[in-house]
Ligand SMILES: O=c1ccn([C@H]2C[C@H](O)[C@@H](CO)O2)c(=O)[nH]1
């Protein structure tokens with residue numbers, strides 16, 4: 001059975017959500033975080049799933065967040081339409097995508113579901129519209 005879960009104007013199959021969550025959870029195990037010790041994994045659903053982890057650098061400002069890493073993997077593969085994003089961390093607290101990542105998501109989705117996952121596998125559902133209201137995007141130009 002493939003239960004559809006409605007999100008705003010779109011919908012996602014329950015199986016798609018579960019796989020997206022699993023991919024985000026796997027991704028944080030590949031994080032390179034010798035400075036913050038805060039691993040983050042993300043999975044971006046385009047026509048398929050692209051995963052990414054955060055990658056830090058001794059020159060701290062060069063750090064790439066997990067969300068942008070995952071999204072850019074999709075874009076580099078030729079994808080343009082972002083359907084959902086999952087973000088997972090190992091700790092008790094839920095993750096929250098930073099402002100830069102929210103704006104990068106906005107480039108490829110007007111609005112999309114965002115699933116936040118903590119280390120116990122608990123989930124919080126939000127959306128890009130909620131995290132980045134009154135956003136600036138490509139349609140302004
Ligand atoms: O949503 C977030 C927030 C932070 N980070 C990373 C950047 C850095 O490696 C570490 C601490 O900021 O967490 C992410 O990957 N995603």
Ligand SMILES: [Zn+2]
Pocket residue numbers: 065066067068097098099100101102
């Ligand atoms: Zn970020």
